Amino acid sequence: MFRRAAALVLCLAVAGCGLLGPRTRGPDGLSVYDGDLRRLVRQSRFEDALDLAEADAGDAGDDLLAALNFALVEHYAGYYESSNSRLQAVDIEIEDRFTKSVSKAALSLLSSDRVLAWTPSRFERPMIHVYGALSYLSLDEFDEAAVEARRLSRLLDEMSERDLGADEFDVYRTLRYFAGAVFEAAGEQNDADVAYRYAGLEQEGSRTGSRAGTGDVVLLLESGFVANRVEQSVNLLLNADDARYLRSGSDRARYHAASCLSRTRLASAYQSFGLSTAADDCRRPRRKRDKGDDDGNDVAYLLRVAWPVMHRSIDAVPVGVVHAFATSTPTTFADRDVESVTMADVGAEAMLAADLSGAAISDFNSRAAGILIKSVARAAVKYAVVDAVAEDSEVAQVLGNAVTALLERADTRSWTLLPSNLHIVRLSLPEGTHQIAIEVGNGLAAEPALILDGVHVEADRVSVVSARAWP
Secondary structure (H helix, E strand, C coil): CHHHHHHHHHHHHHHCCCCCCCCEECCCCEEHHHHHHHHHHHCCCHHHHHHHHHHCHHHHCCHHHHHHHHHHHHHHHCCHHHHHHHHHHHHHHHHHHCCCCHHHHHHHHHCCHHHCCCCCCCCCHHHHHHHHHHHHHHCCCHHHHHHHHHHHHHHHHHHHCCCCCHHHHHHHHHHHHHHHHHHHHCCCHHHHHHHHHHCCCCCHHHHCCCCCCEEEEEEEEEECCCCEEEEEEEEEEECHHHHHHHHCCCHHHHHHHHHHHHHHHCHHHHHHCCCCCCCCCCCCCCCCCCCCCCHHHCCCEEEEEEEEEEECCHHHCCCCCEEEEECCCCCCCCCHHHHCECHHHCHHHHCCEEEHHHHHHHHHHHCHHHHHHHHHHHHHHHHHHHHHHHCCCHHHHHHHHHHHHHHCCCCCCCCCCCCCEEEEEEEEEECEEEEEEEEEECCCCECCCEEEEEEEECCCCEEEEEEEECC
C-alpha cells in the first residue's frame, strides 16, 4: 500500500516538474523575472535588461516569450537589425504553434496549462509588427516597413471579423491608423488610403504637405505597462458523489459536469468576469447503486482550482492629455495650437488613443468561462488518475490528492513589457530637422516632457517616429 502511494506521488511529481510557475513578487503578481525586466527598462538600463533577458530566459516560461522580451529590449536599445531578425523568427514560430500538439494538450489536463507552448493573444501579436515597422523605418528600410504594415493589416482584418468592445475597437482603429502612416511613409499611398478608411479617417492622407514647404510627422506614443495576469485559486472539498459526477461517463459528460460545477461553486469568479452562471441543464442523472454500496467508505476529494485573472496595476492606468510640439519651430507657426495636440483632443479625428490594457482585459474575460471549466475538468482528470492508481488504498488516495492539488497552477504567462496605452499625434511642420517635445498628463499631475531629437521632416512626405513614456 505504501509502495503504491509512493509511486503515485512520484508519478504526479514528475508530470508536474517545472510547472509550479515562477516565484512572484509585489502586489502586481509579477514573477521576479518580469518585475526586474520592467524595472530595468523603465530606468533605461537596456544593457542590463538584455543581460537579464538572456541569462534568465527560462524564467519567462517559454522560449518564444523570452525571445519577444529580448527583441523588444533590443528595439528600445536601438539595436534595430538584431531586434527585427529576432521578431521575424518569432513570427514564423508563432505560425507553427497555432497547430497545437494533442499530446501536450492532454498532458495539460493532468498537470497545468504551463506545459503548452505559449502563443500571444490577438492583442499581443499585432504589436510584433508594430515594432518591426518602427525598427525598419529607423533603418530607412521603407519597403520592409511596408511589409510589416501589411502583416499588421492582415491580423487586423482577422480581428475585425469578431465583435469588438469599446477598448478593443480603439486598439483596432489606432493600429489601422498606424499601418496607414507606415504605408504613407513608404510611398504606398493606395494602401495608406485603405488603412485610413478602415480607421474612419478617409481624408487623412490628403492633408500631408497641404502647405508649401511642409511635411507631416506621425508620432506613436507608448506609455505605462500593460495589465498582466495573476493567479487566483480556491480550495473546494467535494464529497464522493460530486467527485464521481465529475469523473464518470464520456468526455462530453465530464465536460458538462465540469461546466455545471464551475458555474455553481465558482459563481463569484463568473460574476467578476461579467459572465452568467446560468446553465442549460445541470440536473444530475440518477446514479445506480450497487447492493451494499456505502458512500461512507469513499474518500472526500480536495479540489484546488487555479485560474488567471488580469490585473491592472498603477503602471497600467490610462494617461490623460497628451500634447506634442516642435520646440525648434517658431512659436508664431500659424497652426501649432491645432496641429500639436493629440487626436483625442480635437473632436472626431481625435479618438485614436487606445487602452491596450482595457482591450487585453476584455479579450481575456471573453474566454474566462472556458478557462474556469477547463480548470475544473483538469481536477476531474487528476481525480480519475488518482482513483485508478490508488485503487482501494485510502492512504494513496489522500497522498495523490495532495500532490495533484499542489501541481494545480494557473498559466500567467504574457508579454508584460508591452505598453498600457497608445496615442497618436500628427504634426505638420516645416521642412528640416526638429526637436519634438511631448507632454503627458496622467490626470493627477503633468509629467516632465519627453524630448525627441533629430526628427527629420521632408516636404510633402510623412515621417513616423515613436516614443515611450516609462511609468
